[in-house]
Amino acid sequence: MENKKVIFSGMQPSGSLTLGNYLGALKNWVKLQSEYDCYYCVVDMHAITVPKEPKDLRKNTLEVLANYIAAGLDPKQVTLFIQSHVSAHAELGWVLNCLTYFGELGRMTQFKDKTKRLESSSIPAGLFTYPVLMAADILLYQADLVPVGEDQRQHLEITRDIAQRFNNRYSETFKVPEAFISKDGAKIMSLQDPSSKMSKSDSHENAFIILMDDLDTIRRKLKRAVTDSEGVVRFNDDQPGVKNLINIYSKITDKTTDEIVASYEGKGYAQFKDDLAEVIIGEVRPIQERIDYLLKNKDYLQEIYSYGAEKAEAAARKTLRKVYKKVGFIPK
Numbered sequence: 202m203e204n205k206k207v208i209f210s211g212m213q214p215s216g217s218l219t220l221g222n223y224l225g226a227l228k229n230w231v232k233l234q235s236e237y238d239c240y241y242c243v244v245d246m247h248a249i250t251v252p253k254e255p256k257d258l259r260k261n262t263l264e265v266l267a268n269y270i271a272a273g274l275d276p277k278q279v280t281l282f283i284q285s286h287v288s289a290h291a292e293l294g295w296v297l298n299c300l301t302y303f304g305e306l307g308r309m310t311q312f313k314d315k316t317k318r319l320e321s322s323s324i325p326a327g328l329f330t331y332p333v334l335m336a337a338d339i340l341l342y343q344a345d346l347v348p349v350g351e352d353q354r355q356h357l358e359i360t361r362d363i364a365q366r367f368n369n370r371y372s373e374t375f376k377v378p379e380a381f382i383s384k385d386g387a388k389i390m391s392l393q394d395p396s397s398k399m400s401k402s403d404s405h406e407n408a409f410i411i412l413m414d415d416l417d418t419i420r421r422k423l424k425r426a427v428t429d430s431e432g433v434v435r436f437n438d439d440q441p442g443v444k445n446l447i448n449i450y451s452k453i454t455d456k457t458t459d460e461i462v463a464s465y466e467g468k469g470y471a472q473f474k475d476d477l478a479e480v481i482i483g484e485v486r487p488i489q490e491r492i493d494y495l496l497k498n499k500d501y502l503q504e505i506y507s508y509g510a511e512k513a514e515a516a517a518r519k520t521l522r523k524v525y526k527k528v529g530f531i532p533k
C-alpha cells in the first residue's frame with residue numbers, strides 16, 4: 202500500500218455525467234484503481250464558481266458519487282469523497298492564491314471560453330481562481346498522476362508551475378504531478394458540432410449523451426449525430442463527425458479504429474450509427490441500473506462519503522500542516 206503511486210482526480214457535479222466524462226476520465230479511473238492509491242473527489246466547491254441552485258447541487262453531488270461507484274469504482278479500494286467535506290482544500294487554496302499571478306490565470310483558455318460573453322462586473326472571482334483550487338486538490342494528496350481528459354491539460358500545467366514555485370520559495374514540499382491523459386478518446390466531441398467538445402452545458406441537448414439518458418434517447422441522439430455527405434465510414438480528419446463516432450465505438454469496445462472501419466466497409470452511416478447506439482446502451486445500461494439502486498440507498502452513499510472524507514482529511518492535513526509551517530503561520 203505505502204509504495205503505491207498516488208492518483209487524484211475529480212469531476213464537477215454540474216449535472217449528470219456525460220459520455221465524454223465517462224470515456225475521457227471515469228473509465229480510466231476504474232482501470233487504475235487497483236494499481237494506485239486513488240483519491241476520487243466530487244468537486245462541489247468548483248461547481249459553485251457559476252450560479253447553482255442549492256437543491257440541484259445537493260442532488261448532482263450524490264448523483265456523481267453514485268455514477269463513480271456504478272461505473273466500477275470500489276469504495277473499499279479507493280477513497281471517494283466530497284471536496285467541501287475536507288476544509289484543507291479551501292485552506293491550501295488560499296495559500297496558493299497568494300503564489301499565483303493574475304496574468305497566468307488570465308491565460309487559461311477555459312476561463313476565457315467561459316467568460317467570453319460576460320461583462321467583467323458579472324464574472325465571479327472564483328471562476329478566475331478556479332485553477333488554484335484545482336491545484337490545491339491535487340497537491341494536498343502529493344499526487345503523482347492526475348487522470349483527466351485533454352481539456353484539463355492546461356490546468357495541470359499551472360498546477361505544476363504553482364507546485365514548483367512553492368518548492369523553490371519555501372523548500373521541497375509538494376510532489377510535482379503529471380497529467381495522465383489517454384491517447385484516444387481523451388476528447389469526445391459534440392454530436393452536433395464535432396469541432397467542440399461534448400459538454401453537458403451545451404445548449405443543444407442532442408449534442409451530448411448523459412450516462413442517465415434513457416435508451417430511446419440514446420438511439421435518437423445517435424441517429425441525429427452530425428456526419429457528412431461522404432457516406433463511407435472512415436477515420437480521418439476530413440470527416441470529424443464520423444471520426445468522433447468511431448472513437449467512441451473504439452473506446453467502449455477496445456477494438457482498434459482500423460478494425461471498426463474494416464467491419465463497416467460497404468455499409469452506410471445508418472447501420473453504423475444504429476450499431477453504435479447499441480454498443481453505448483450495452484455499456485451504460487448496467488451502470489444505469491446500479492445508479493438507480495444506489496440513489497435509492499442514500500444511507501449507503503452517506504457511509505461511503507463519510508468514510509472517504511475521514512481518509513482524505515488525514516492525508517490532506519499532513520500536507521497542510523507542512524505548508525502552514527513553511528509559510529510561517531504559528532501553530533495553535
Ligand code: TYM
Binds near residue numbers: 221247339353387
Ligand atoms: P469536469 O467536471 O469538466 O470533467 C470531469 C472529467 O471529464 C473529462 N471530460 C472529457 N473528456 C473527454 N471528452 C470530453 N468531452 C470531456 N468532457 C469532460 C475532463 O477532462 C475531466 O477529467 N476542473 C475539472 C475538475 C477538477 C479536477 C480537480 C480534475 C477539479 N479539481 C483535480 C482533476 C484534478 C473539471 O472541471 O472537470
